[in-house]
Structures are given as C-alpha cells and as structure tokens.
Amino acid sequence: MLFSDLKISTSKNFSSDGDCKNADLLFRGGFVEKVSSGVFAFLPLGIIVLRKIENIIRQEMDQAGCKEILMPALIPRQNLQKTGRDNVDVIFWPKENTALGFSHEEIVVPLAQNLIKSFRDLPAAFFQIQTKFRQEKRSKSGLLRGQEFIMKDAYSFHSDQKSLEDFYQKMAGAYFRIFEKCGLNVKKIQSGGGDFSEKISHEFSVICEVGEDEIIFCRKCDWGQNSEIFKNQTACPVCGGEISKQKAIEVGNIFDLGQKYSRDFGFELLDQNEKKFFPTVGCYGIGITRVLGTIVEIFNDEFGIVWPKSVAPFLATLVCIGDKNLDLAQELSEKFSEKILFDDRKISPGKKFADADLIGCPLRIVLSEKLSAQNLAEIKFRSSGKIEKVKITEIPKFLETEN
Amino acid sequence: MLFSDLKISTSKNFSSDGDCKNADLLFRGGFVEKVSSGVFAFLPLGIIVLRKIENIIRQEMDQAGCKEILMPALIPRQNLQKTGRDNVDVIFWPKENTALGFSHEEIVVPLAQNLIKSFRDLPAAFFQIQTKFRQEKRSKSGLLRGQEFIMKDAYSFHSDQKSLEDFYQKMAGAYFRIFEKCGLNVKKIQSGGGDFSEKISHEFSVICEVGEDEIIFCRKCDWGQNSEIFKNQTACPVCGGEISKQKAIEVGNIFDLGQKYSRDFGFELLDQNEKKFFPTVGCYGIGITRVLGTIVEIFNDEFGIVWPKSVAPFLATLVCIGDKNLDLAQELSEKFSEKILFDDRKISPGKKFADADLIGCPLRIVLSEKLSAQNLAEIKFRSSGKIEKVKITEIPKFLETEN
Numbered sequence: 001m002l003f004s005d006l007k008i009s010t011s012k013n014f015s016s017d018g019d020c021k022n023a024d025l026l027f028r029g030g031f032v033e034k035v036s037s038g039v040f041a042f043l044p045l046g047i048i049v050l051r052k053i054e055n056i057i058r059q060e061m062d063q064a065g066c067k068e069i070l071m072p073a074l075i076p077r078q079n080l081q082k083t084g085r086d087n088v089d090v091i092f093w094p095k096e097n098t099a100l101g102f103s104h105e106e107i108v109v110p111l112a113q114n115l116i117k118s119f120r121d122l123p124a125a126f127f128q129i130q131t132k133f134r135q136e137k138r139s140k141s142g143l144l145r146g147q148e149f150i151m152k153d154a155y156s157f158h159s160d161q162k163s164l165e166d167f168y169q170k171m172a173g174a175y176f177r178i179f180e181k182c183g184l185n186v187k188k189i190q191s192g193g194g195d196f197s198e199k200i201s202h203e204f205s206v207i208c209e210v211g212e213d214e215i216i217f218c219r220k221c222d223w224g225q226n227s228e229i230f231k232n233q234t235a236c237p238v239c240g241g242e243i244s245k246q247k248a249i250e251v252g253n254i255f256d257l258g259q260k261y262s263r264d265f266g267f268e269l270l271d272q273n274e275k276k277f278f279p280t281v282g283c284y285g286i287g288i289t290r291v292l293g294t295i296v297e298i299f300n301d302e303f304g305i306v307w308p309k310s311v312a313p314f315l316a317t318l319v320c321i322g323d324k325n326l327d328l329a330q331e332l333s334e335k336f337s338e339k340i341l342f343d344d345r346k347i348s349p350g351k352k353f354a355d356a357d358l359i360g361c362p363l364r365i366v367l368s369e370k371l372s373a374q375n376l377a378e379i380k381f382r383s384s385g386k387i388e389k390v391k392i393t394e395i396p397k398f399l400e401t402e403n
Numbered sequence: 404m405l406f407s408d409l410k411i412s413t414s415k416n417f418s419s420d421g422d423c424k425n426a427d428l429l430f431r432g433g434f435v436e437k438v439s440s441g442v443f444a445f446l447p448l449g450i451i452v453l454r455k456i457e458n459i460i461r462q463e464m465d466q467a468g469c470k471e472i473l474m475p476a477l478i479p480r481q482n483l484q485k486t487g488r489d490n491v492d493v494i495f496w497p498k499e500n501t502a503l504g505f506s507h508e509e510i511v512v513p514l515a516q517n518l519i520k521s522f523r524d525l526p527a528a529f530f531q532i533q534t535k536f537r538q539e540k541r542s543k544s545g546l547l548r549g550q551e552f553i554m555k556d557a558y559s560f561h562s563d564q565k566s567l568e569d570f571y572q573k574m575a576g577a578y579f580r581i582f583e584k585c586g587l588n589v590k591k592i593q594s595g596g597g598d599f600s601e602k603i604s605h606e607f608s609v610i611c612e613v614g615e616d617e618i619i620f621c622r623k624c625d626w627g628q629n630s631e632i633f634k635n636q637t638a639c640p641v642c643g644g645e646i647s648k649q650k651a652i653e654v655g656n657i658f659d660l661g662q663k664y665s666r667d668f669g670f671e672l673l674d675q676n677e678k679k680f681f682p683t684v685g686c687y688g689i690g691i692t693r694v695l696g697t698i699v700e701i702f703n704d705e706f707g708i709v710w711p712k713s714v715a716p717f718l719a720t721l722v723c724i725g726d727k728n729l730d731l732a733q734e735l736s737e738k739f740s741e742k743i744l745f746d747d748r749k750i751s752p753g754k755k756f757a758d759a760d761l762i763g764c765p766l767r768i769v770l771s772e773k774l775s776a777q778n779l780a781e782i783k784f785r786s787s788g789k790i791e792k793v794k795i796t797e798i799p800k801f802l803e804t805e806n
Contacts, residue, residue, distance in 0.1 A: 006470060007527050009518040033514055035475050036501075041514055042473040044529075050473070067409060070445040070453070072438050073476070073534060074551045092497035094536070098439075100497055111436055111444055115412040124410050126447075131476060131534065133497070148475045 001314065002333060003343045006044040010355045021210070022293040023142025025305050029359045031313075038139025038147035040289075045359070048313040050150070053291055054129055056181045056310065057152050060174040064167075066127040066154050071107045073131060075099045079106035083264045090134040100133035105261050105283065108155045112279075113267040119159045122269075122279060123167055127154035129288065141210065143293025144249060154284040157262075159271065164256060164280045171284045175204050175252050182291055183299065183308025186251065189215045189224035193256070201255040205248035206294050215248045249294045252286040305360030306383050314341040315399060316363035316379075317356035321349045325367040332395060339399050340365070357382070365395065404717065405736060406746045409447040413758045424613070425696040426545025428708050432762045434716075441542025441550035443692075448762070451716040453553070456694055457532055459584045459713065460555050463577040467570075469530040469557050474510045476534060478502045482509035486667045493537040503536035508664050508686065511558045515682075516670040522562045525672075525682060526570055530557035532691065544613065546696025547652060553692045559685040560665075562674065567659060567683045574687045578607050578655050585694055586702065586711025589654065592618045592627035596659070604658040608651035609697050618651045652697045655689040708763030709786050717744040718802060719766035719782075720759040724752050728770040735798060742802050743768075760785070768798065 008030040023040075026032045031046035042050055058068070077097040080086035083106055092100040101107070108126060116124055132151045139145055154171070158164040172188060179186040186204040193200035203226060205215050217224030220241030227245065236243050262268075262278040271277050292311075299306045309315065318340050320329040333342035341361060343352045349366075356364045366378040376389045379398070390398055411433040426443075429435045434449035445453055461471070480500040483489035486509055495503040504510070511529060519527055535554045542548055557574070561567040575591060582589040589607040596603035606629060608618050620627035623644030630648065639646050665671070665681040674680050695714075702709045712718065721743050723732040736745035744764060746755045752769075759767045769781040779792045782801070793801055 004524070005468075007518050007524065007529075009520065030518075033517060035510060036477065036479045039475045039477045041475060041510060043514075043518070044470040044472060047471050047473055065408075067447040068450050069447060070450055072442045072444060072551045074439070074442045074536070076439045094495035094497040094503055095538070100503075107438060107444060111446075114436060115410045115433075115446070117412065121407070121410065126410075133477070135498070148477045 001337050001341050003341060003345055006341075008043075008045055008359075010358055020140060020142040020144075021300065022144065022296040025296050025300055025358075026143065026293075029305055032143070036147075038136050038145065040143065040146065040148075045313050046292075049292060049307075049311055050288070052311045053182060053288055054150075054152075057178055057286060057288065058129070060178050061127045061152070061154060064125070064170055064174045066125040066156075068128065069108075069111075069126045070128050070130060071101070071104050071111070073101045073133065075101045075104075075106060079110070082106065083261060090136065092133050092135055101130075102132055102134045103283075103285075104128070104130075104153055105155070105257070105281075109261045109265045109267055109281065112155070112157050113262075113265060116157060116269070116279070119269050119271050119277075122157055122159045123163050125154060125156035125167065125282075127152060127284075141212070141293070143289045144210070144297070145212070146289060149290065150288040152286040152288055156282040156284070157279040158282070159269075159277065159279065161280060164282050168254060168256060168282055171254055171282070172202065175254070175284075175286070178286065179204060179206075179251065179291075181310050182295060183310060184251065184291070184294060187215065187217055187224050187248070188222065189217065189226055189248075190229065191226040191250075191253065192229060199256040199258045201253060203250045204252035204254075205250050206298065207246045208249045208294065208297050209247050210297055211247040211249040213248045213250050214245060216243055216245050218242070219244055249290070249297070250287075251291050251294055253284075255283040257281040257283050300360075303354070304358030307360045307362060309362050312361050313359070314361045315339040316341070316365050317352075317359060317361045318342040318365045318367070319349060319352045319356060321366065321368040324369045325372050328372075328392070329367055335396070336399050367392075404740050404744050406744060406748055409744075411446075411448055411762075413761055423543060423545040423547075424703065425547065425699040428699050428703055428761075429546065429696075432708055435546070439550075441539050441548065443546065443549065443551075448716050449695075452695060452710070452714055453691070455714045456585060456691055457553075457555075460581055460689060460691065461532070463581050464530045464555070464557060467528070467573055467577045469528040469559075471531065472511075472514075472529045473531050473533060474504070474507050474514070476504045476536065478504045478507075478509060482513070485509065486664060493539065495536050495538055504533075505535055505537045506686075506688075507531070507533075507556055508558070508660070508684075512664045512668045512670055512684065515558070515560050516665075516668060519560060519672070519682070522672050522674050522680075525560055525562045526566050528557060528559035528570065528685075530555060530687075544615070544696070546692045547613070547700070548615070549692060552690060555689040555691055557687040559687070560682040561685070562672075562680065562682065564683060567685050571657060571659060571685055574657055574685070575605065578657070578687075578689070581689065582607060582609075582654065582694075584713050585698060586713060587654065587694070587697060590618065590620055590627050590651070591625065592620065592629055592651075593632065594629040594653075594656065595632060602659040602661045604656060606653045607655035607657075608653050609701065610649045611652045611697065611700050612650050613700055614650040614652040616651045616653050617648060619646055619648050621645070622647055652693070652700070653690075654694050654697055656687075658686040660684040660686050703763075706757070707761030710763045710765060712765050715764050716762070717764045718742040719744070719768050720755075720762060720764045721745040721768045721770070722752060722755045722759060724769065724771040727772045728775050731775075731795070732770055738799070739802050770795075 010030050011028045033041045191203040214227035216230045218236035218241045221239040223238040259278040268276050364380040380387045413433050414431045436444045594606040617630035619633045621639035621644045624642040626641040662681040671679050767783040783790045
C-alpha cells in the first residue's frame with residue numbers, strides 16, 4: 001500500500017487531549033481524529049487496526065459457538081422500564097421514549113424469547129460488534145472512555161446454573177486468547193458477587209498507570225479482586241501469597257446475570273418435565289476501541305507506537321533512499337499490499353524514518369543506493385531497535401515468514 | 404451450517420408492519436426482528452445477507468479508489484450550524500448541542516481539511532459503512548425507510564470541476580456494478596440540477612410499486628428524471644422516444660456538492676500557481692439496509708423470498724427425509740458450511756420444504772431413502788421451481804460450480 005493512497009497525515013502537534021497518550025499517539029500517527037470530547041473518527045490506518053482486533057474477537061466468538069447478530073442503537077424506553085434501568089444516568093435520550101443503547105440486555109432478552117421456544121434450543125449465545133453510547137462528564141482518556149465507542153457484547157441463555165458456569169468458563173478462555181492475540185497481558189479479576197446476595201462477575205484488566213480501575217491481586221497465584229469489592233486483607237485468601245495493588249484498565253468483563261432479565265421480560269420455557277423455568281443469562285463484553293487505546297498505552301516509546309504484530313496496520317514500513325530503487329519498492333509494495341506500507345512521499349528520509357517510528361509497524365525496510373549496490377537492504381525491528389542487513393532477493397521470503 | 408446452530412426461528416405470522424412485504428418476509432424467514440417503528444435487529448441469517456451486500460459495495464469502493472474510514476454518529480451542533488443544516492427536521496438531538504448523524508458532510512469535510520494539505524493530494528475519496536439516524540413520522544416500509552439504518556456514504560474532493568465529473572462517472576459505473584451484483588435492475592435518474600442555479604445529482608432507482616419515489620424515464624434511451632424536477636413533456640428530450648412514469652425505490656444517489664461545504668468550513672488549498680481555491684466535493688450514498696429490503700420486495704413469490712445467488716444466505720437448503728442419510732447430510736453440511744444450510748430440526752419434511760421456500764436459498768437439496776437407493780438426490784431450483792435429479796457423488800461438484 002502507498003502512503004499517499006491512504007492519505008495518511010502525521011502530525012508533530014499533540015492532540016487536544018492533554019496528557020492522554022493513546023489519543024495523542026493515534027492522532028499524531030494518523031490513525032484517528034478527535035471530533036469532540038470522547039468522540040473519534042477512524043482514519044484509513046485506524047480502520048485497518050480496528051478490523052484486525054474485530055477479526056480476532058469474531059473468530060473466538062465463532063469458536064465459542066456465539067452467533068453474530070446486530071441490534072439497534074435506538075432502544076424503546078419501555079424495555080428499559082421493565083428492567084428498571086431507564087434511570088441509568090449515562091443514557092442519552094434522543095427522544096423522550098427512545099434511548100441510545102449503552103448495553104443490550106433489554107433488546108437481546110425479548111429477542112431470544114422470540115427465537116428460543118424449547119429447552120432443547122439451550123444453551124444459545126449471540127454476539128454483536130456494535131456502537132454504544134454513554135454520556136460521560138469527563139472524557140479525557142482518549143479511546144479508553146468514549147461517549148461513543150465500539151463494543152463486542154455477547155449474551156448466553158441456559159437451562160440451569162451448571163450450563164451457565166460451563167459457558168462462562170469457556171468464554172473466559174476465549175477472552176484470555178483474544179487478549180493474548182492482541183498482545184495484552186490481562187488479569188482475570190473478580191469484580192462482583194461471590195457471596196449469597198450477588199451473582200458472580202469478572203473483569204479482564206491490564207495493569208496500566210492511566211487505568212481508572214484499581215485491582216488487588218496475588219503475586220503467586222491467579223487470585224484477584226477489584227478494589228471496590230476487596231475486603232482488607234494482608235495476604236492472598238487462596239494461597240497466602242503476597243498481594244499487590246495496581247491501577248488497571250478494564251478491557252473486558254463477564255457477568256452471571258442469573259434470571260433477573262428473563263424474569264423481567266417473562267421469558268419462560270418448559271423443561272423436560274414440562275415444568276416452567278426462567279433461563280439463566282450470561283453477559284460478556286469487550287470494549288473494542290478501548291482495547292485499541294490500551295494497546296497504544298502499553299506499547300509505545302519516546303518515538304511513537306510499537307504495535308504488536310497481530311494488530312499492526314502493516315508488517316513493515318518501506319523507505320527508499322534515492323530514486324534508483326523506486327521500481328523495486330513499488331513492486332514490493334504492490335506484491336505485498338497488505339504487509340508493506342511504502343512511504344512514497346517526496347520528503348527527506350529523516351522525516352520518513354521519524355514517521356515510521358511514530359506509526360509503529362514492527363519492521364522498517366530501507367532500500368538505499370549504497371546498500372543495493374551490494375544487493376542488500378536494511379531491516380530495523382521497531383521493538384528492539386535492532387538492525388539487520390538482508391539480501392534484497394530474500395525480502396519476499398522474509399515477509400512471508402514474518403507472520 | 405446447521406439450522407439449529409443459527410437458532411433460526413421462522414414464523415407463520417405476519418410481522419406488525421401491516422402490508423409491508425419486505426418486513427413480513429424477512430421477519431417470517433428469521434432474518435430480522437422489528438424492535439420498534441423503523442428500527443430492526445438483524446438475526447444470524449440476516450447478518451449473512453447484510454455482510455454479502457456490504458462486501459459487494461466495499462469491493463467496488465476499493466476499486467474506485469475510495470479509502471474506508473469510520474465517522475461517529477454523534478455530531479456537534481456547531482458543525483451543522485456552519486452548513487445551515489442544524490434545522491433539518493429529521494435530526495435526533497440526544498443532547499442540546501449534539502445531533503445523531505443523518506449524513507456526514509459536516510464531519511468529513513473538516514476531516515479532509517486536516518488530511519489534505521496540498522492540491523497534489525487531490526483527488527481524494529473516503530467512504531464508510533455506518534449507522535445513520537433519521538426521525539421519521541411514519542416508518543411503515545420495513546427496511547425501505549428506517550429511523551436507524553446502515554448506509555455506505557462516500558465523499559470525494561477535487562481541485563476542479565473536470566476532476567469531479569470524471570470521478571462522478573467512475574462512481575456511477577461502480578454503482579451500476581454494485582446493483583447488478585445484488586440482482587437489482589436500476590435506472591440512473593436525474594434528481595436535481597442541470598440548470599445554472601443548481602449542481603447536478605442522480606439517483607439510482609429500482610422500479611417497484613411500493614416505492615415512495617416517482618420516476619419518469621424514456622423507454623428507448625437511458626434518459627430519466629425524478630418526477631419532482633420533471634417539466635411536463637410528452638416525449639423524451641434526448642431521443643424523442645416514448646416516456647413512462649413509474650413508482651420506484653431510490654437505492655443510491657450521487658451528488659455534485661460543488662464548493663458549498665468546503666467554503667462553509669473554510670477548507671482552502673493553494674493550486675500549482677499558489678492561488679487559493681476551495682476543493683469541489685462529491686457525495687455518494689447507498690442505503691445498505693434499504694438495498695436488502697428492496698431485493699426482498701423484488702424477489703419473492705407466494706411461498707417466500709427468492710434470493711439472487713450473490714446475496715443469498717446460503718446456496719442451498721438441505722433436507723433429509725428419513726434417518727438413513729443423516730450422516731451424509733451432516734458431512735455435506737460440514738464440508739460446505741458456507742454454502743449449505745442443513746435443516747436438522749425434528750419436524751416433518753413438509754414443514755421443512757415450506758421453510759426452505761420461505762427462506763429462499765437458490766437451491767433445495769433433498770436426500771431421501773428412496774432416491775439414495777439409486778444413488779440419487781433431488782435438487783429444486785427456487786426461482787424456476789424446476790426439479791433435477793443428480794448423482795449423490797456429484798453434489799460436491801455441483802456446489803462448487805454453482806457460484
């Protein structure tokens with residue numbers, strides 16, 4: 001792909017998001033534009049990264065047996081009244097009796113009620129990748145907290161608690177794989193429930209100084225809790241290990257919603273003994289745009305973003321010094337249009353190097369007249385800064401194997 | 404794919420959309436659910452069709468050189484004030500100073516202004532596939548007129564009128580190909596301009612009795628106009644041929660917006676002689692959910708939907724009579740999971756046949772014990788009703804060639 005084709009416009013200026021690193025770097029690298037507080041537009045480079053994250057998620061949801069649907073953003077007030085959530089203060093009300101969806105339990109439960117007519121249809125699970133809206137007084141964390149953001153939300157329906165718990169574990173496994181594929185090191189932290197009064201829930205959190213959450217976790221085992229539910233203890237209640245407190249970003253969450261929502265909508269089925277029951281419901285969210293912002297918060301240095309390979313917009317930025325290798329550069333760029341971003345701008349190599357670092361593709365390939373006289377090209381690894389020389393003829397092989 | 408996996412729930416009952424054929428058939432076939440007036444949820448079967456239409460459009464937009472972006476639904480009032488469109492009566496206002504996007508000129512023009520710094524960057528074109536919102540007093544046409552709907556909108560920027568006109572023609576060509584691939588026979592009809600006062604625009608319309616538009620067109624040449632701009636004439640102004648008046652559905656439109664929006668936002672560039680100019684802007688829309696609704700309005704019969712192959716959820720529905728061929732059916736369904744929808748429900752063959760007709764895949768394959776004794780299967784073509792017998796061993800070849 002050509003730099004000029006994507007109309008990438010990098011910037012030396014910081015965005016207006018103050019000291020918010022993800023918004024600054026994504027803006028300066030030409031990935032997003034801020035439209036208003038907590039509202040962003042995704043530019044061609046940003047779209048590529050967004051789609052890669054979405055595809056990682058979609059693949060795992062398919063594997064887990066969730067079927068993709070798409071629910072509307074406009075939600076009737078009466079649906080929210082049934083669950084008592086019409087007073088949630090983050091809701092936008094474009095009309096008196098119509099809310100903008102901040103979550104979709106109130107749509108998916110009556111929908112499942114229409115689709116699922118027998119206990120034999122259970123378990124059933126649906127997911128969507130869709131835009132959510134939440135009024136936020138302060139939206140100063142770039143993509144970490146938006147007024148409009150893209151979310152994957154999934155909902156599962158079960159005939160009993162055991163079935164929900166099995167699926168809950170399956171989804172937790174899918175979540176670990178999703179975040180790992182995105183390069184994120186997450187901790188699964190209990191965020192609610194665990195006593196008799198409340199159903200259990202977990203969040204998947206990435207330790208990060210700018211996070212709004214505070215998590216407590218064991219340094220030895222995998223125990224962890226959100227500080228909001230944490231009861232003062234000095235050691236891990238599971239293994240007695242040392243516990244630690246850190247700021248974290250919540251990138252995903254999973255909830256056992258019990259029968260609340262199926263009761264609210266009168267969603268009843270007959271079991272195999274013809275006895276009525278309310279299906280048990282699970283809910284599973286991932287903030288997709290937040291994941292994108294989190295990746296940038298974690299993977300950056302003084303020069304710009306350092307994308308994990310799996311979500312990088314391209315595998316390599318290609319810079320050509322002098323005109324002699326332009327044809328070769330063009331040819332590589334066409335042959336590997338999804339892997340190579342060829343900086344075809346008429347500016348100095350120094351500026352191109354700076355932008356390659358800012359945009360943050362894993363590799364930077366340089367073709368220079370001096371090196372090509374020896375049939376060589378230079379490859380710089382963005383994360384380590386290490387530079388290697390490779391034979392020009394071996395670049396295609398190099399690109400094919402670096403996946 | 405298994406019927407039970409997709410949780411398809413067909414219905415004999417009509418939806419609540421009265422005599423609106425597209426909403427009724429899509430609801431009864433298990434493609435969509437109506438959430439409220441003009442607001443729909445897409446179920447797993449509906450998502451498959453939606454994605455096929457989106458991919459046809461995306462491919463042609465890529466070919467035409469449009470780069471994909473994603474703009475927000477939340478639009479600041481001040482942007483709409485700059486163009487004088489803050490009084491448009493279909494706008495939802497979730498907050499006093501925030502509108503829900505009904506179109507995106509007010510976002511894309513300042514965005515282009517940030518990305519495009521030189522006349523050398525022109526022409527440039529961007530598109531998005533995104534959800535739009537328009538308040539509608541009456542939304543009784545199913546997917547033809549929604550309060551929330553999915554649109555592809557593209558915007559192009561040019562240094563002069565000639566460049567815009569070239570691109571306008573290119574996009575018109577792309578539109579013809581898109582609609583043809585979707586099985587729709589469209590007419591390109593002048594919908595505005597043509598005199599000195601107003602810029603030109605065209606709509607792409609499908610003749611259909613339930614359409615809200617009225618178009619006048621020549622029966623001999625390709626001349627046509629929307630009845631709103633038509634000046635009473637008895638013959639075609641181009642070739643003198645007979646003219647005809649018909650109801651039609653507008654599925655796409657293209658506009659020469661001139662310099663209005665670049666002037667409104669003070670988007671100025673220097674030309675090669677260092678003289679200032681306002682880029683000329685073009686705008687190109689396709690109502691994606693409306694295209695889906697239109698396809699259903701056009702392609703149906705008394706038994707259900709008759710999908711064109713290109714957008715059909717599956718190539719074939721597979722019905723197995725008796726248990727003898729269940730393994731074979733399962734095997735075919737797994738091998739051709741994107742082409743075969745295997746009706747694995749425990750209901751009568753008659754009901755499965757009725758649902759196969761209702762859902763409307765191009766082929767229906769029947770495996771029966773009687774036929775399989777002769778190594779044969781039955782294939783029914785949904786559109787013609789024609790039935791053929793094929794050797795069971797030849798089904799895979801048949802599915803691979805039927806594309």
